[in-house]
Amino acid sequence: MANETLFRGLSIRIVAFAIAVLVLSLAGLSYATYDVFDRQAAAELDRKAAAVADLIANRVGRALDLGVPFDQLVGVEEFLGDVIQDQPEFASVTLADAAGREVYRKDRPRPGGGVRVQSWPVTARGVAAGAVLIGVDSEALNERLVGIAFDVGVTLLVSALISLEVLLVLIAVSLTIPVGTLVTLMNKVAGGDFSRRVDDRAQDQVGRLTAAFNAAIERVNREYRAALDRALAAGADAAAWGAELSRRFVFAPAAGAEPFAPQSVLFIRLPLFLFFFGSELPRSFLPILAKDLHAASGPAPAWLAAVPGGSWLAQAYAAIPAEVLVALPLSAYLLGIALFSPMAGRLAAARGSRTLFSIGVVPAVAGYVLTFLADSLPELILWRTVNALGFAFVSIAALDHIAAVTTPTTRAQGMAAYLAAYVSAGVCGTAIGAILADRIGFAPVFLLSAVFTIGSAVLLWIFTPATPHRDAAPAKKASGSMLRLLATPRFLGLLLCAGIPMQVIQSGFLFYYAPLLLQELGNRQAVIGRVLMIYFLLVIVFNEVLARWADGGQRHGKAVAIGLGLSGVAAAAVGLWTNTWAAAGSVAAIGVAWAFSFSAQGALLLRMGEGRLAGVPPAVAIGFYRLAERCGAMVAPVLMSLMITHMGFADTALATGIGIAVCAVLFAVQMAALPLTDSTVPETSR
Amino acid sequence: MRLTLRLFLAIWLIIAGAAGLLTLLNHFKFATAYADLVRSRFAFLAADLEQSIEAGLSLGLPVDQLRNTQAVIQRTKERWPEITAIRVFDPAGNALFGVGEGAEAAVPPAWVEAARRSRDGAWTLPDEHATTVAKPLVNAFGLTVGWVALTYSNAIVDGQVAGTGGLLVQHAAIGLGIAALLCALLLPLLLRPIWAEMQRMEAAIRTAGEAPETAQAAPVPEEIAASYGPFRTAVANALGLIRTAPSART
Numbered sequence: 001m002a003n004e005t006l007f008r009g010l011s012i013r014i015v016a017f018a019i020a021v022l023v024l025s026l027a028g029l030s031y032a033t034y035d036v037f038d039r040q041a042a043a044e045l046d047r048k049a050a051a052v053a054d055l056i057a058n059r060v061g062r063a064l065d066l067g068v069p070f071d072q073l074v075g076v077e078e079f080l081g082d083v084i085q086d087q088p089e090f091a092s093v094t095l096a097d098a099a100g101r102e103v104y105r106k107d108r109p110r111p112g113g114g115v116r117v118q119s120w121p122v123t124a125r126g127v128a129a130g131a132v133l134i135g136v137d138s139e140a141l142n143e144r145l146v147g148i149a150f151d152v153g154v155t156l157l158v159s160a161l162i163s164l165e166v167l168l169v170l171i172a173v174s175l176t177i178p179v180g181t182l183v184t185l186m187n188k189v190a191g192g193d194f195s196r197r198v199d200d201r202a203q204d205q206v207g208r209l210t211a212a213f214n215a216a217i218e219r220v221n222r223e224y225r226a227a228l229d230r231a232l233a234a235g236a237d238a239a240a241w242g243a244e245l246s247r248r249f250v251f252a253p254a255a256g257a258e259p260f261a262p263q264s265v266l267f268i269r270l271p272l273f274l275f276f277f278g279s280e281l282p283r284s285f286l287p288i289l290a291k292d293l294h295a296a297s298g299p300a301p302a303w304l305a306a307v308p309g310g311s312w313l314a315q316a317y318a319a320i321p322a323e324v325l326v327a328l329p330l331s332a333y334l335l336g337i338a339l340f341s342p343m344a345g346r347l348a349a350a351r352g353s354r355t356l357f358s359i360g361v362v363p364a365v366a367g368y369v370l371t372f373l374a375d376s377l378p379e380l381i382l383w384r385t386v387n388a389l390g391f392a393f394v395s396i397a398a399l400d401h402i403a404a405v406t407t408p409t410t411r412a413q414g415m416a417a418y419l420a421a422y423v424s425a426g427v428c429g430t431a432i433g434a435i436l437a438d439r440i441g442f443a444p445v446f447l448l449s450a451v452f453t454i455g456s457a458v459l460l461w462i463f464t465p466a467t468p469h470r471d472a473a474p475a476k477k478a479s480g481s482m483l484r485l486l487a488t489p490r491f492l493g494l495l496l497c498a499g500i501p502m503q504v505i506q507s508g509f510l511f512y513y514a515p516l517l518l519q520e521l522g523n524r525q526a527v528i529g530r531v532l533m534i535y536f537l538l539v540i541v542f543n544e545v546l547a548r549w550a551d552g553g554q555r556h557g558k559a560v561a562i563g564l565g566l567s568g569v570a571a572a573a574v575g576l577w578t579n580t581w582a583a584a585g586s587v588a589a590i591g592v593a594w595a596f597s598f599s600a601q602g603a604l605l606l607r608m609g610e611g612r613l614a615g616v617p618p619a620v621a622i623g624f625y626r627l628a629e630r631c632g633a634m635v636a637p638v639l640m641s642l643m644i645t646h647m648g649f650a651d652t653a654l655a656t657g658i659g660i661a662v663c664a665v666l667f668a669v670q671m672a673a674l675p676l677t678d679s680t681v682p683e684t685s686r
Numbered sequence: 687m688r689l690t691l692r693l694f695l696a697i698w699l700i701i702a703g704a705a706g707l708l709t710l711l712n713h714f715k716f717a718t719a720y721a722d723l724v725r726s727r728f729a730f731l732a733a734d735l736e737q738s739i740e741a742g743l744s745l746g747l748p749v750d751q752l753r754n755t756q757a758v759i760q761r762t763k764e765r766w767p768e769i770t771a772i773r774v775f776d777p778a779g780n781a782l783f784g785v786g787e788g789a790e791a792a793v794p795p796a797w798v799e800a801a802r803r804s805r806d807g808a809w810t811l812p813d814e815h816a817t818t819v820a821k822p823l824v825n826a827f828g829l830t831v832g833w834v835a836l837t838y839s840n841a842i843v844d845g846q847v848a849g850t851g852g853l854l855v856q857h858a859a860i861g862l863g864i865a866a867l868l869c870a871l872l873l874p875l876l877l878r879p880i881w882a883e884m885q886r887m888e889a890a891i892r893t894a895g896e897a898p899e900t901a902q903a904a905p906v907p908e909e910i911a912a913s914y915g916p917f918r919t920a921v922a923n924a925l926g927l928i929r930t931a932p933s934a935r936t
Contacts, residue, residue: 010880017876018697025701025865026708032857033712040716040850041723048727051766055734087730089723151711159704166696174689175880179887183913190916194924204688205884212891220924227931234932241932249924432707439714 007179011171018163023156030152045089045136046118052083052090053120053132060095060132064124070097073104080106091115092135098128107135114138150530151435157537158428165273165424172266173463178206181262182213192249194220199259214257221252261465263405265414271357271460272398273421275364278452279391280429281436281445282371284529287515287637289442290326290380297376304378317378323645325377327637329384330512336388337395338630344396353401354466357394361457364390368450372443390453401464423543426536434529482624490608490674491621494601497667498560499625500632501660502597505567508636509656510535510590514583517649521580531584538591539598546592547599556600556607557671563597564664566590572657578650586653690877694869701865709858716854717847721817724843725810728769729819732836735762735772736821739834743825749774749832750782759785759834770816771837774823777801782832801833815840890914894921 056079063073080093084106092115095104115135122130178200185196197217198210224245231238245251252258282289300314307313317325348356367387374380402414437445485491510532518528550559570589574582605622643652735758742752749755759772763785771786779798784790797818800809807822807830820835887910894917 007880010877013876014693014873017872018700021697021865021868022701022704024868025861026704028864029705029708029857029861030712032861033709033854036850036853036857037712037716037719040846041720044720044723044727044846048723048730051727051731054765055730086733087726089726148712148715151715152708155704155708155711159700162703163697163700166700167693170692170696171689174692179910183910186910186913186917190913190920192920192924204690205881205888206689209884209888209891212888216891216894216921220921220928223925223928227928231931238932241930245927248927435711439711 007171007176010175011168014171015164015167018167019160022159022163026152026156026159030148033148042116042136045140048087048089049118049134049136050120052087052093053118053134056080056083056093056095056132057120057122060122061124061129064122064129070130071103076104077106080104084108089137089140090134091137092117092133094133094135095122095130096133097130100131102133103130108137110137110139150526154431154435154530154533158432161424161428165421166270169266169270169463172264174202174204175206177262177264177266178202178210181260182210184262185213185217185260189217194224195250195252195257196260197252197257199261217252217257221257224249224251225254263465265402265405265417267405267464268353268357268398268401268460269417269421270463271456272394272418273425273456274452274459275361275394275456276422276425277429278368278449278456279364279387280426281433281449281452282442283426283430283511284434284515284532285437285442285445285525286329286384287326287512288519288525288528290329290377291516292442293374293380294322294326294377297378301376301378303376321642321645323641324638327512327641328381329377330507330637331634332381333384333388333391334507334630334634336385337392338627338634340389340392341396344393345400347393348396348400352466353397353404354460354464356400357397357460357464358457360390360393360397361453362390363387364394364453365450366390368446368453372446372450374443394456419543420540423536423539427533427540430536431529431533434532435526437529438525485621485624488608490670491605491625493667493670493674494560494604494608495625495628497663497670498564498597498601499629501564501663502567502594502601503629503632504636504639504656505571505590505660506594506636507633508640509571509653510587512637513640513644513649513652513656514587516644517574517578517653518580518583520649521578521583523580527580531580531587534584534588535591535594538588539595542592542595543599546595550596550600550603554607556603557668559600560597560604561664561668561671563593563595563600564660564667566593566596568657568659568661568664570657571653571660573653575650575652575654575657578653690873693877694866694873697869697873698862698866702862705858705861705865709854713847713851713854716850717843720847720850721812721843724838725817725819728817728836728838729808729810729821731762731766731769732819732821732834735759735834735836736823739774739823740825743823743831746826749776749823749825756783756785759783768838768842769836770839773835773837774832775835776832777830786837797833797835807833812840817843890918894918 059079060073060076064070076095080095083093084090088108090108091110092105092107094102094106096102115137117133117135120132120134121128122132178198181198181200185198188196194217197214200207200210202210228238228242231241300318304310304317305314344356344360347359351359363386367383367385367390370383370386371380374383398418402418406414433445433448436448514532515528518531519525523531546559550556566589570586570593573589574586576582602622605625608621640652640656643655647655738758739749739752739755742754743749755774759774763769763772769786771784771788773781773785773789773793774783775781775793775797777798779793779795781789781791781793796811796813797820800811801807801820801822803809804822807824809820811818811820816837816839818835818837820833822830823832823834825831890910891914
């Protein structure tokens with residue numbers, strides 16, 4: 001990888017500038033918007049106050065016409081009390097007599113703020129007898145528009161994250177990587193290698209800089225060739241002179257210096273971010289959409305019986321319990337990713353990552369468009385599987401690109417970039433998808449996903465150079481390795497007590513149970529999205545800090561145990577206090593728990609790879625571990641749906657929490673009982 | 687494309703996307719909040735009619751026998767011209783009293799269905815052109831004997847919402863203009879030191895093979911400082927050795 005630490009100060013300044021302009025713009029826009037709303041709504045509030053005052057004045061006027069004295073009107077206090085109770089925009093309603101003395105008054109208890117008092121006359125027998133005074137609460141609009149503040153906050157957060165993604169990549173691609181490449185080639189020249197030039201055709205100052213370097217290289221090579229020609233013509237000492245030069249320097253062939261194309265994971269980060277962003281947009285409402293479609297299409301849609309072999313399919317479909325069916329879109333998607341990934345791996349090796357990414361965009365876009373058109377649950381399941389094909393291709397293409405452009409020492413950084421793109425897209429996509437679904441409905445969000453996916457392909461061809469094709473490695477029979485791994489207690493313990501339970505928490509509890517619970521509690525889609533966003537946000541905030549903490553004292557086992565324990569407590573808490581705040585707190589705790597355990601599990605696997613992994617290479621062990629995890633992720637939504645049906649939301653959460661907590665205890669016991677790599681050396685002393 | 691222009695476009699497009707999204711969301715929110723506010727005003731008027739009619743019902747009269755009901759709804763309709771129709775109907779869907787548009791027509795089945803589904807008897811039914819708010823009429827024995835339904839044109843809300851949408855777009859456009867101006871003015875200032883540094887780098891590299899006295903005298907930027915010295919030495923050595931080629935000696 002090129003030296004990506006260059007111009008860090010500039011990158012920080014540019015991102016800070018962009019976020020400052022963004023904040024200023026959105027703050028200004030929000031203020032102006034609120035001002036517009038305030039004025040428009042104030043006029044309507046006045047009309048409403050006029051309607052209420054008119055009604056009160058009429059009733060009081062009729063009583064006064066009958067000769068009832070102003071201060072002896074029976075039931076007025078109660079009537080005004082009802083008005084205040086039913087009209088949340090009014091701070092007070094007062095009935096004053098002809099002298100302006102307040103005779104009857106009702107106030108709404110409120111925290112303060114401005115009140116705009118308006119007055120309407122009360123007439124009796126044709127003369128002014130008093131006035132109705134209504135205090136319109138200036139803050140009332142705020143309560144009606146409270147969602148806007150959240151929308152502004154979410155939009156600001158998402159835009160800031162997108163700015164960070166886009167600008168860092170832009171600066172890297174335009175400045176850092178070319179100058180880093182220049183430094184790399186200067187070092188090569190320092191070692192005597194004049195055979196490479198920078199492959200950069202930019203028209204700006206960076207282009208002029210690299211052109212200057214290329215000119216210097218070209219001048220040396222030109223002078224060398226001219227001198228060699230003269231020496232060959234002169235005869236005598238040419239061979240000795242040439243040998244001395246060849247010993248000390250490498251010159252370019254007559255055709256010219258070879259272009260040196262830099263490689264970096266950053267070239268694929270932006271397309272990957274956009275692709276993930278598109279795929280995360282439906283995250284918060286997918287289980288709800290599945291439920292709606294199932295309710296709309298009934299036990300089995302008519303078209304299912306019409307396809308070849310459809311009657312059997314329709315019967316089988318109708319035999320599946322409704323709660324399992326509703327969980328199938330998520331499970332089928334995860335199953336599709338697991339099934340298609342090996343094929344994608346072979347294609348990546350044969351065709352290169354850029355081509356595979358582009359191929360993957362086609363089923364992804366097709367899946368989104370067909371999901372947009374879907375009006376039954378089987379269609380949703382089918383098209384989500386098509387989506388899974390696209391996701392598998394694109395994610396494998398990205399991982400292949402990272403493998404191609406990193407070295408073993410920089411691979412972790414490459415993987416961190418992949419994870420960062422996924423998590424950032426998770427924050428942005430989940431929240432924006434939910435807000436949009438709230439306003440424009442579920443189906444159009446899939447069209448937006450398709451648009452962003454197409455955008456990712458466009459950015460890929462703009463930013464990402466092709467990586468060299470590699471020969472596909474012959475498939476090895478892995479069953480022996482798998483059995484040996486499963487016979488390793490430490491590996492099996494990590495998988496069963498940590499890997500699979502954490503997937504149950506993520507794909508079952510977080511991505512399936514939580515949206516359904518939040519909907520059940522009466523929350524709008526935007527709120528559901530905001531709650532799920534907290535998870536991704538906390539993963540971003542804590543992932544690096546906690547990974548560093550775990551690495552620092554080799555506390556990977558502790559980190560995984562804490563993550564599991566925290567997840568268990570978080571899930572159980574929802575069982576005990578089944579409300580929106582508990583659900584939000586639980587999602588937040590799961591975010592922290594995931595940050596604790598995700599990197600630590602990988603590190604534990606690698607540390608196991610140093611010792612007792614039954615002779616299986618670490619890469620194969622990790623691959624098998626991830627596959628087994630995905631199996632857990634696939635089953636989790638179905639498991640949750642069955643539990644919800646038979647136990648209800650609260651008990652499902654409680655049972656899940658207790659189950660995960662038991663796994664945490666078992667894992668801790670296993671960590672204490674079984675050595676990681678060598679039974680003679682305690683873990684903490686490594 | 688120059689980096690400054692790329693950064694300008696990237697920042698501006700992100701801000702435009704955020705402002706566009708926010709404007710869209712705000713517009714939807716305002717439309718909902720405003721429609722709710724208008725609905726609550728007419729719901730209040732409907733509630734007043736409900737109380738007036740129920741005062742008669744409390745005397746034990748059947749709803750279709752309340753002779754002053756037609757006058758009451760007529761008066762309300764005249765007092766509030768935004769109301770397009772007021773109708774009173776029984777649970778079977780028979781129209782009992784009416785004023786305004788469609789007063790003589792049969793009660794829409796959707797109203798009867800909405801009334802049947804309503805939990806507390808009150809309901810709101812918006813359609814393409816108008817919104818109807820209704821309150822149940824409950825007699826002295828707690829029996830729902832009908833509904834008073836008040837209809838107003840959606841134009842009251844739509845016109846205001848459309849006007850507000852236009853204003854929001856104007857504000858967004860002004861905001862984006864200011865953002866563009868800020869970026870156009872400040873980005874070059876932010877990048878100027880980098881371009882100056884690049885020029886020094888370029889000059890240093892261009893003079894790499896020259897004699898020390900003619901070579902770049904200015905300090906080499908830190909980005910390339912560590913590599914520049916060995917690079918320059920290697921270029922000078924290579925050129926020096928090349929220039930000692932045998933033909934040169936003969």
